[in-house]
Amino acid sequence: MKTRNHCLLAAVSIAVVLLSCATLEAATQSLMIPAASFSADGTDQYEYYNYGDFLETNVTLHFHAGVKLPNAARITNVDMMTLDDDSGTITMYLKRTKFGFDTGHETLLTFTSPGNIGCTTQGLCHDMEGSLDIKVDASNFNYWFDLVVPDDTGSGTDLRFYAVRIMYEVDDLIFADTFESTFTDMWDSDSAAKAATVDDGGAASADPADGLTTDERYEEFLSHLYVEDPLAHEALEKALKGVEGYGSPLVIPGPAFRSPGYTEFDDYYFSESYGFIYGRPAGEDGAVMTAGLNLPNGAEIAFFMAFYVDSRRDAYIDGNIRFWLERMDAADIIPTLTMVYTQTSGVDDDIRALSVNQSTMEAVEPGCTTINNDQYTYWLTIDVGPYDLSPPDPYADEEWWHKVYSIVILYTMP
Amino acid sequence: MLIHNIVRTWRTIVACGIFAAVLLVPAAPVGAGQDGFTSPLIIPAAEFEASGVESLGTLDRFSTTYGYVSVVSDDYTCLMAPVYLPSGSTITKFEAAVNDLVVENPGSPATCPHFYPDVEVELMSTHMDDNIYPQDTHVVTHASVTSTQDNGQTHIVTDTTISEPFVNNLQQVYWVRVYVCGQFEGFQGVRIHYEE
Numbered sequence: 001m002k003t004r005n006h007c008l009l010a011a012v013s014i015a016v017v018l019l020s021c022a023t024l025e026a027a028t029q030s031l032m033i034p035a036a037s038f039s040a041d042g043t044d045q046y047e048y049y050n051y052g053d054f055l056e057t058n059v060t061l062h063f064h065a066g067v068k069l070p071n072a073a074r075i076t077n078v079d080m081m082t083l084d085d086d087s088g089t090i091t092m093y094l095k096r097t098k099f100g101f102d103t104g105h106e107t108l109l110t111f112t113s114p115g116n117i118g119c120t121t122q123g124l125c126h127d128m129e130g131s132l133d134i135k136v137d138a139s140n141f142n143y144w145f146d147l148v149v150p151d152d153t154g155s156g157t158d159l160r161f162y163a164v165r166i167m168y169e170v171d172d173l174i175f176a177d178t179f180e181s182t183f184t185d186m187w188d189s190d191s192a193a194k195a196a197t198v199d200d201g202g203a204a205s206a207d208p209a210d211g212l213t214t215d216e217r218y219e220e221f222l223s224h225l226y227v228e229d230p231l232a233h234e235a236l237e238k239a240l241k242g243v244e245g246y247g248s249p250l251v252i253p254g255p256a257f258r259s260p261g262y263t264e265f266d267d268y269y270f271s272e273s274y275g276f277i278y279g280r281p282a283g284e285d286g287a288v289m290t291a292g293l294n295l296p297n298g299a300e301i302a303f304f305m306a307f308y309v310d311s312r313r314d315a316y317i318d319g320n321i322r323f324w325l326e327r328m329d330a331a332d333i334i335p336t337l338t339m340v341y342t343q344t345s346g347v348d349d350d351i352r353a354l355s356v357n358q359s360t361m362e363a364v365e366p367g368c369t370t371i372n373n374d375q376y377t378y379w380l381t382i383d384v385g386p387y388d389l390s391p392p393d394p395y396a397d398e399e400w401w402h403k404v405y406s407i408v409i410l411y412t413m414p
Numbered sequence: 415m416l417i418h419n420i421v422r423t424w425r426t427i428v429a430c431g432i433f434a435a436v437l438l439v440p441a442a443p444v445g446a447g448q449d450g451f452t453s454p455l456i457i458p459a460a461e462f463e464a465s466g467v468e469s470l471g472t473l474d475r476f477s478t479t480y481g482y483v484s485v486v487s488d489d490y491t492c493l494m495a496p497v498y499l500p501s502g503s504t505i506t507k508f509e510a511a512v513n514d515l516v517v518e519n520p521g522s523p524a525t526c527p528h529f530y531p532d533v534e535v536e537l538m539s540t541h542m543d544d545n546i547y548p549q550d551t552h553v554v555t556h557a558s559v560t561s562t563q564d565n566g567q568t569h570i571v572t573d574t575t576i577s578e579p580f581v582n583n584l585q586q587v588y589w590v591r592v593y594v595c596g597q598f599e600g601f602q603g604v605r606i607h608y609e610e
Binding site for chain 1: 509
């Protein structure tokens with residue numbers, strides 16, 4: 001009996017120590033999902049508009065957005081942010097379905113905007129579910145938000161959905177993390193390339209497929225790029241080669257962007273073969289689209305870059321593609337901060353990269369390049385002009401295109 | 415006596431080890447990835463947007479009950495979503511959860527007017543350098559699956575023969591392309607396994 005008691009005590013002690021080690025390192029992270037990340041159901045696309053920072057409708061509509069969290073994260077707090085001085089209410093559900101099963105959904109949480117309260121002078125309305133302990137099983141379940149936004153019923157009243165913020169804990173002793181968190185080791189460039197460098201004593205090994213070393217392949221890639229700013233070119237090289245402190249670039253593909261709805265709901269195309277975004281034919285509108293931006297808390301944006309093709313002659317209107325990076329304070333919705341506004345220039349059939357550096361963004365507002373997901377939502381907007389396969393003389397043998405392949409954010413971690 | 419003590423001590427150590435192991439089992443987090451860290455990555459249907467090319471964004475229907483996308487009667491759509499994977503990781507398996515009640519019969523245009531009698535799901539990437547022509551050389555289909563059952567049941571289809579599995583962000587952008595045909599096909603999401 002005595003032995004058993006000692007054994008139990010020892011085992012409990014060991015377990016407590018090990019569990020403590022595991023949980024002491026748990027870190028609270030935040031994931032802010034702005035309106036820009038939500039898609040509407042296919043119905044009544046004319047009846048809503050998604051501005052990126054908020055969305056609103058003229059009829060009752062469902063919107064949805066996926067939730068990507070690290071496996072085994074624990075959701076501790078979820079906050080829906082709206083503007084509501086109308087008798088109607090916005091409702092949002094956090095749901096999940098089991099991957100590959102027909103069993104329907106589980107509703108994990110329900111949120112409701114206050115109705116008639118206002119909040120326009122106090123900032124956003126918050127419906128917060130706190131003290132939660134929802135364990136994320138990202139291996140076996142789809143997680144998503146189902147958002148129901150009705151028309152505002154009264155004259156001069158508003159019903160707007162802005163964002164939802166998820167606070168969660170991850171156990172960094174057991175798990176690496178995804179791009180939302182501060183644990184960026186896994187995103188820290190080409191680890192295999194670094195391993196190869198270590199293995200052969202400093203000289204990157206050659207790939208038998210083409211005989212090039214990894215560094216040589218990067219250099220070849222960089223030599224192909226039209227990056228005007230030499231500092232941006234240098235930063236790209238550092239990110240590619242895994243220079244310490246340079247996080248992996250966050251590459252946001254065309255399909256991350258969402259239709260804004262209303263009369264512009266069908267102004268865009270994704271190339272089904274190549275993944276880039278392009279607009280409508282000549283004479284029609286360009287494609288205005290938005291995408292949420294999720295970077296690690298505390299990251300500093302070093303460069304905003306866009307990879308694009310612009311072969312339309314500037315002499316003709318709609319000649320440029322325009323890009324915005326914006327931020328909204330969840331506590332004070334007006335005004336939003338435009339951290340980046342830039343556009344393409346010149347004409348070329350090849351893919352080019354434009355860049356905006358950190359100092360340009362810091363000139364807008366000092367400190368704005370430091371990501372704070374607890375307080376701000378971040379989103380991107382693009383305006384991609386039409387294409388023209390039959391330009392006027394003397395360019396009749398040309399094809400004029402506007403294409404956006406990706407937005408790339410180069411960031412560093414402190 | 416000495417031997418007896420050694421045996422007893424050894425038994426105690428073993429027993430303690432078993433006790434400790436039993437106590438520590440619950441510490442393994444629910445849903446821990448089987449192949450390392452956050453892998454696998456699930457991208458739910460809610461992350462997908464219509465391509466605009468074929469459906470003009472008006473034909474897809476997102477089921478708030480089942481969390482999958484289908485289309486209105488007798489039509490088809492192409493859906494796309496971004497893929498974010500860690501640089502330097504290696505994709506090992508690609509899965510899609512699909513639902514299909516359309517028998518493969520290309521001669522039945524009333525049911526399926528396009529060329530996709532099955533749900534088709536592909537993991538793609540596009541190279542981002544200036545050698546754009548011919549464009550085909552700059553797009554990689556890493557994995558491809560199609561629905562295999564026509565019984566209306568959601569099922570998982572898998573591809574483990576991954577082409578160019580090494581993830582190289584910046585040089586390539588990654589995305590998933592889905593074709594869904596008719597109101598009796600549905601798409602619930604993809605699951606991507608990778609090793610870091």
